[in-house]
Amino acid sequence: MNLLSTITGDRRDEWRERASAERRLLPQGQLSGPMPWVIAIMIGLTVVASACGLALRNTAHVASADVAGGVTVQIVNGAPRERDRQAQAALAAVQAAPGIASARLVPQKELDALVEPWLGTTASDDVNALPVPALIDVRLAGTADKAAVAMLRQRIAPAAPDARIDAQASWLNPVFEAIGALQWLAGGLIALLAFATVATVLLASRNALSNHRGTIEIVHMLGGTDAQIARIFQRSMAVDAAAGGIGGLLLGVVTTGLLARQFAALGSGMMTAGGLGWTDWLVICCIPVGGVLLAVLTARLSVLHALKGML
């Protein structure tokens, strides 16, 4: 163990010494130029786009799980007595059917709460005069696919001829499609931001190479290798990107937090379902690391490519 620590310690010292010696070869304009700020903005935007993408994914996941086995039976009949009779008969038929996890008649109180935003609740609103359908909320053990819905329709129809049976997922399909499109949009934004970061680093590297061309030629003439010179630029870029990455992460997290508060205030079940879990936060925290790696790799490749043009 001691031997191992001695060896790793020696290696670390050697690496530090080499890094220190190489740092002196070129002036290190660390944290002084616009690069950390540009990277901070890129990372901040990437964090926000990723957080939105992940929240949308969570929303779709939770909503999909909620409605996957959900079937709604509506009894659409204007006569209250007949409506209630058919509702009870339909409930009994559903409960007798195979593959049913649960089935319940939605109480009148809940129905009133559902229509309250549109019809009101005060006596003068005369809400009872409107024929609101009776609802049966059914949960299947499996997925509410076409066969399952057809089976239910077959069993309910004789007992409740005014019943309309719909899989809940079919109502939400347009929402899922919209969420899917937004997720693609978030992915596209992340790809564009990564591309913009690469382009920025490329320009910065070329600019730095051009500024230090004289020194690089001297280092070359003294036997300096391309890898040595590339390492100097890599280190400089890594420091800039790390500073920008941390700043961008903070910016992105704060923005995401503010957005989350705004959406949470809506009080919609779907919005609260889009909360970020610890794995999501882990992914978000990895974004600056990815940004630094991308910047360093871009700097290395662009510098090595440019150096190939020199003898």
Added chain:
Amino acid sequence: MSQNEDAEIVHFDNVGLRYGTEKEVLTDVSFTLYSGRFYFLTGASGAGKTSMLKLLYLAQRPSRGLIRMFGTDAITLPRDRLPGFRRRLGVVFQDFRLVPHLSAFDNVALPLRVAGVPERDIIKPVTDMLEWVELGDRSHARPATLSGGEQQRVAIARAVIGRPDMLVADEPTGNVDPDMAIKLLRLFEALNRLGTTVVVATHDVHLLRKVPDSLIMRLDKGRLSDPTGALRYPPRRTVAAQRPELLLR
């Protein structure tokens, strides 16, 4: 003369060099340099001395001909092997080419750092070298604050600090006073005695007389004039003894 001293270190065969579509600045240059010798490259201004040195320190590839260095074809040498060759060379550039943001100390230490010499092994030799070129008290000064002569001495110290196999110097005494010029020549001679091949380009004919055992290459409008034939074939003591008038002393 030892066996090692007769070893060929550089061989040029019908080398020509042109920049772009201009006419050749070097034409049909053929010679051989041997290990451990002291060579002067002389000629009028514009004769092609600097171009020839550029070929010698691998900053330029020839337009035609063959160059062999340290026993290897330098023209087809893969790019990744160039640094290894360059570390065997010490170069004093005519325009010094000091790194402006580095101190005199760091400029002299540059070849050692590039070669990966540990920092603890750098301080003493660099300090000693700076003392030797009488710049011990200016070790922290940046090139911009040094005089022309001081910059030249830093450039020379940087070229010799790594004990190169071959030292190539372009007008190394051009900006220093006569006493310092002699002192620098003595440094080159001392290095030469340790086995380093020295090639000094100069148009100062007085300098040629200061190193008695030196050989002289004379460039005239891009062509090498070689009256003694000493450069094509290993010069023997007898040649110098029998025809001393052919060697400029």
